[in-house]
Amino acid sequence: MIPPFEYKIPNTIEETCDLLWKAKGKAKIIAGGTDLVIGLRNGDQAPSVIIDITRIEQLRKIEEKNSTLSIGATVTHSEIASSPSVRKYGKVLSDAASEIGSPQIRNVGTIGGNIVNASPAADTLPPLMVLNAMGRVISKEEERQVPLAQLFKGPYQTQLKPHELLVQISFQKLHPEVKSSFVRLARRDAMAIARMNVAVVFQVEQSRIKDIRIAVGSVTPTPQRMSGAETFLEGEKLEEKLLKKASLKVSETMIRQSGIRPSTSYKQPVVEALFIRAMKKALEE
Amino acid sequence: MNMRQVGIEIPKVDVLEKALGEAKYGADLPCQEPLHLKVLRSPTSHAKIVRMQMEKALRVSGVERIFTAKDIPGKNLVGTIVKDQPILASDRVRYIGDAVALIAARTEEAAEEAAQKVVVVYEDLPSIIHPEEALHPHAPLIHEKGNLLLEFHVIKGDVQKGFKEAEVVVEETYTTTWVDHAYLEPDAGISYLDEKGRITIVCPTQNVHYDQKEVASVLSLPLDQVRIIQCSTGGGFGGRLDVTIQCLLALAAFHLKQPVRIVYSREEVFQVTSKRHPxxxxxxxxxxxxxxxxxxxxxxxxxxxxxxxxxxxxxxxxxxxxxxxxxxxxxxxxxxxxxxxxxxxxxxxxxxxxxxxxxxxxxxxxxxxxxxxxxxxxxxxxxxxxxxxxxxxxxxxxxxxxxxxxxxxxxxxxxxxxxxxxxxxxxxxxxxxxxxxxxxxxxxGIANPSTAQMEIDPDGEIRLFTGVADIGQGSDTVLLQIASEAIGVSLDEIRLIRADTAVTTDAGATSASRQTYISGNAILDAIKNLKHSAIQEASQLLNIDENDLFFENGKVKSRTCLTTSIPLREIAKRCAKILKGEGSFDPETTKLxxxxxxxxxxxxxxxxxxxxxxxxxxxxxxxxxxxxxxxxxxxxxxxxxxxxxxxxxxxxxxxxxxxxxxxxxxxxxxxxxxxxxxxxxxxxxxxxxxxxxxxxxxxxxxxxxxxxxxxxxxxxxxxxxxxxxxxxxxxxxxxxxxxxxxxxxxxx
Known part of the structure; x- marks a missing residue:
């Protein structure tokens, strides 16, 4: 049984910030509700106010400005997957959005929701991490830009203050020559939480790797860039053996962050393989 | 044999109402101001119930009554063969989800709130997780008669000799685990006293007559005081062969004498209904x-x-x-x-x-x-x-x-x-x-008969009565096809009356892939008898010897006089009574x-x-x-x-x-x-x-x-x-x- 709550539908960001401020931490934001409603139903969430932000036009836009692409917090996964500009300038994110859940979930679930829910397995997070995405956060007190990587505190926990609202994500457009890919593994082919998800972005100049960024989801408490592997690969010649060695760096990072668990014997070889697969997929595309 | 109704492509008889969303499943059933039921369940897998305190729960506004094992007038044990499962646990719980109390309230919310306010003090007992452990000589007993439910052997020839003669031998161990039926419709239903004062339960089920016996035994009522009606059923796969909500609904309606309703959540279905045996x-x-x-x-x-x-x-x-x-x-x-x-x-x-x-x-x-x-x-x-x-x-x-x-x-x-x-x-x-x-x-290796009736009344209505529950597998259509083929009238001329204990007789369970074969045969037997009585009646009406008459395509015809033929409906009309055929079938088996x-x-x-x-x-x-x-x-x-x-x-x-x-x-x-x-x-x-x-x-x-x-x-x-x-x-x-x-x- 879902305990009673007030339901507010503001039309502007300012109104939302006022409502959040007044609620003193007892409010929850709803957009698609694909995570929140489950939380309400199983008792994990019991807010006294729910603020529906889907009527705020500003949050529903995908905008190009010079070299930046910005996506409003309530843009749905379906909209991201079908947006020509996201496909052009951030294909890795577009690919990930198209694989989330099911058509029903993609039609209502939003990118902002996927971020602030902070699930270690969230599919848009590894792509956003390799895109060096920034979040624009607004509250009654201030407005700030925060690198996505600094937004997470732990599984299902963000650094956002209760009265803050994530309004937008933005990243630098990828140049056409940049290679990228997203690889996902789950227990079934739809409507399943990722067992692992890998995003990579890099360039190849004179057969050497440049500006490589690697992020792996579902294997660490918060989404992480695999900086050990990145440093190892940067400037190196792209060879099979090298990828194999780099994949060991990826699994090392996983184990360092998450420790040895019963699932490690499975995850270790698989994360290595999926990383290599992501690199090869990026080269093919 | 050239068949007109069997082996052909026709739509299932229930397809339209289901496609249009008109079919009434358990949670859709209309019910006037019912009280809502909620079950309080055991959070622990094995424990003694030391005491229960209801005071706080009873004070929740809207709560009518809270039932426990003490309120069960009859036998508080159910089960298809061995009856060892309580409707409400009396002194002991044996798995996470055992029902402990049943709350009836004016709203679902009140029932749920009350369920949270019932205090149950448990004293944990050691739990057995593995069957090997259960069979250990010193294992704690889950039931007084012991932890072995049954041991069965099949022995033929001489395996020792066989393996000696074998030129290749392979030996391995295989394991399987619990599987949920995952039927689409969560269990839900209603109960009320019908116009004859019978405790009536309408719910999804695979066997109305079995449900009737269990409810009657739990309430200590004669069978004819309990009526089970199957509503549209969203799958079963065996999961609705045991009683799920029937006895809970019946217990509340019996005491409260007013309509009651229960709707399980999906979580509840997962927790408390049966699983495939590992x-x-x-x-x-x-x-x-x-x-x-x-x-x-x-x-x-x-x-x-x-x-x-x-x-x-x-x-x-x-x-x-x-x-x-x-x-x-x-x-x-x-x-x-x-x-x-x-x-x-x-x-x-x-x-x-x-x-x-x-x-x-x-x-x-x-x-x-x-x-x-x-x-x-x-x-x-x-x-x-x-x-x-x-x-x-x-x-x-x-x-x-x-x-x-x-x-x-x-x-x-x-x-x-x-x-x-x-x-x-x-x-x-x-x-x-x-x-x-x-x-x-x-x-x-046990009797598993089915019965059926086929009748035609003087107004010309042809009726097929069967206790078979169609749970989506299509027995309504298949049994009508069998009947229509055998009697020689088209399928839509037959009215099907099914799975209501007040008007149909026992057809056994929709299980063991048995209904087409066994109930199909029972219907054929009913039609054989209906034809026989039609011939008898026709013989009198036409003043022709019975032996000269035979049945074909819905008509009684004469062997000798090729122009003499009388349709089934005509016979019923002219003799002004219901022509009826009773049928039964029990496959030939022997006890093992x-x-x-x-x-x-x-x-x-x-x-x-x-x-x-x-x-x-x-x-x-x-x-x-x-x-x-x-x-x-x-x-x-x-x-x-x-x-x-x-x-x-x-x-x-x-x-x-x-x-x-x-x-x-x-x-x-x-x-x-x-x-x-x-x-x-x-x-x-x-x-x-x-x-x-x-x-x-x-x-x-x-x-x-x-x-x-x-x-x-x-x-x-x-x-x-x-x-x-x-x-x-x-x-x-x-x-x-x-x-x-x-x-x-x-x-x-």
Whole structure:
């Protein structure tokens, strides 16, 4: 049984910030509700106010400005997957959005929701991490830009203050020559939480790797860039053996962050393989 | 025989109301101002109930009454065969989810709030998790009579001698786990006193007459004071053979004398309804060099969980089916079912045979491998045929289509060029696997009759009465087809009255793939008798000797005078009374010998073979089933589309059983973490219907409901083994197990 709550539908960001401020931490934001409603139903969430932000036009836009692409917090996964500009300038994110859940979930679930829910397995997070995405956060007190990587505190926990609202994500457009890919593994082919998800972005100049960024989801408490592997690969010649060695760096990072668990014997070889697969997929595309 | 209603393509009779959303399922039933019921359940798997305090809960506004075991006027134990499951626990709980109290309130919210305010003090008892542990001599007792529910043996020939003669022997241990039925409709229903003051329950169910007996026993009422009406039922798969909500509804309506309603959440369905029995199967097979099976020795240990339910049935049926559809001269099977403090296991599509088929089909492939034989050839060499004797000593006299299903699959396989591994994706390995099965139609070695009535009244209405519950499998349509074919009037001229204990008689359960065969035959018997009385009446009306009259196409005709014919309706009208035919059918079986399991457990068997094509991602353990060729001997397809529908659904369920379905008591709570295949995970299915007619079946029909599921998982597992060169012995073949097998293969 879902305990009673007030339901507010503001039309502007300012109104939302006022409502959040007044609620003193007892409010929850709803957009698609694909995570929140489950939380309400199983008792994990019991807010006294729910603020529906889907009527705020500003949050529903995908905008190009010079070299930046910005996506409003309530843009749905379906909209991201079908947006020509996201496909052009951030294909890795577009690919990930198209694989989330099911058509029903993609039609209502939003990118902002996927971020602030902070699930270690969230599919848009590894792509956003390799895109060096920034979040624009607004509250009654201030407005700030925060690198996505600094937004997470732990599984299902963000650094956002209760009265803050994530309004937008933005990243630098990828140049056409940049290679990228997203690889996902789950227990079934739809409507399943990722067992692992890998995003990579890099360039190849004179057969050497440049500006490589690697992020792996579902294997660490918060989404992480695999900086050990990145440093190892940067400037190196792209060879099979090298990828194999780099994949060991990826699994090392996983184990360092998450420790040895019963699932490690499975995850270790698989994360290595999926990383290599992501690199090869990026080269093919 | 040229048939007009059987074997043709017609829409199912309920298809339109379901497609339009007009069908009323449990939660849709209209009910005037009902009180809402909510069950308080045990959070712990084994404990004594020290005390319960209701005061706070009773003070919640809107709460009418809270029932406990003390409020049960009759026997507080239910169960299909062994009655050991309380409706509300009195002094002890035996699994996480045992019902402890029942709250009736004016709103669902109040009922739920009250449930949270009932205080129950438990004193934990040691819990038993594994059946081996349960059978240990010093194990704590879950039920006073002991932790062994049942032990059953099938013994034929001399296995010791058989294994001595064997030239190749393989021995392995197989395990399977809990599976949820995952029927679409959560249990829900209503109860009220009908115009005759009977306690009436309307709910989804697979057997109204069984429900009636249980409710009457719990309330200590005569049978005719309890009425069960089946509403549209969103699937069953065995999960609605046990009572779920019936006795709870009845108890509340009995005391409160006003309408009550209950709707389970999906979480509740997962927690408290039965599951497929996990079995551990140690299986030893011996064969001659030419591939002929000579002996098998099988040991089966099952987990029935907290209560008996169908545990005994599963222990017996799995033992009887242990050989698979093969002739084996020397057989020794021991099958045991033990109580634990896990979720209770019950009937689920196949009653243990899907688990057994996984084992015997893996064994067949292992033998083929050891003998360097083709997997289909070794099966063809051993498969049952007319004249074969089964492990229980039954000689099969007709309708043994296993060989034909194998040949049909072989034709497909031989024209496929499958094993091309993709050079672009060297980590993908492809494989093809075969799975065969046999399945006895109806209950095992016990009476399982059905009854039916067919009548025509003077106004011309033709009515078919049956107690059969259509749970989506299509019996309403199939039984009407049988009736309309036999009586010679079109299907839409017959009114079907079904599954209401006040107006229909016992047809037994919609289970064991039995309703087409058994209730179909009962209807044919009713029609035979109706025709007989029509001829008698016509004889008087026409003043013609009975022996000169016969029945054809809905009319009574004279043999001698070709122009004399009188339609059935005309007879009823002219004699101004209801013409009625009573019918019954009980398949010919014998009781199985308690020591050796010898006897005739079933009158007929269905047979099937599946071929599965899989791709295994050897780096992640992910398996994709690309296609399944599913060949089924159903005797005769009364409704071919429906048979194909059963096969499609069976393959989907089999894919889940093979690859992902894994219930864990206390951990898996809903479809969020209990995964079943989605449309993207289900393979393409090529159904092949083989019709080796059963002489005792209605128009030659047998059954297909459970057979559709059984061969899929074995075929998929055999295909995985072929793809990666390493066999998996534990279901499901999830990511971790498949990757583990790949790694094991690399080390070998």
């Amino acid at each position: 079995l551990t199967i140690r299986y030893k097979s011996g064969a001659k060099k030419d591939g002929k099976l000579i002996a098998i020795e099988v040991d089966i240990l099952g987990d029935t969980g907290a209560y008996a339910s169908y545990g005994g049935t599963v222990a017996i049926r799995s033992a009887v089916h242990a050989t698979g559809p093969y002739q084996v001269p020397n057989v020794k099977v021991r099958s045991r079912m033990a109580y634990t403090n896990n979720s209770w296991s019950g009937a689920m599509r196949g009653f243990g045979v899907p688990q057994m088929a996984f084992a015997h089909e893996s064994q067949m492939d292992l033998l083929a491998q050891a003998l360097k034989m083709d997997p289909i050839e070794i099966r063809l060499k051993n498969c049952l045929r007319v004249g074969s004797e089964t492990a229980t000593g039954q000689t099969l006299t007709a309708s043994v289509g296993i060989g034909e299903t194998l040949k049909k699959v072989k034709e497909w396989r031989d024209k496929l060029s499958l094993l091309k591994d993709d050079s672009k994706k060297p980590f993908i390995k492809k494989g093809v696997g075969i799975g065969s099965m046999w399945y006895g139609i109806g209950n095992t 010998d308690p020591q050796t399991g010898q006897g005739v457990p079933y009158a007929t068997y269905a047979f099937a073979t599946h071929l599965a094509e899989v791709e295994v991602d050897t780096e992640s353990g992910k398996v994709s089933v690309n296609r399944v060729i599913a060949s089924h001997d159903v005797g005769k397809a009364i409704h071919p589309q429906n048979v194909i529908g059963q096969i499609m659904g069976g393959v989907a369920m089999g894919t889940g059983f093979a690859l992902m379905e894994e219930y864990v008591p206390g951990e898996k709570t809903s479809f969020v973490n209990y995964l079943i295949p989605t449309s993207k995970d289900v393979p393409e299915v090529i159904p092949i219907v083989v019709e080796d007619k059963e002489p005792t079946g209605p128009f030659g029909a047998k059954g297909v409901g459970e057979p559709a599921l059984i061969p899929s998982a074995p075929a998929i597992l055999n295909a995985i083994a072929e793809a990666i060169g390493q066999r998996i012995y534990d279901l499901p073949a999830n990511l971790e197990r498949v990757l583990g097998a790949v790694q094991k293969r690399k080390l070998a």
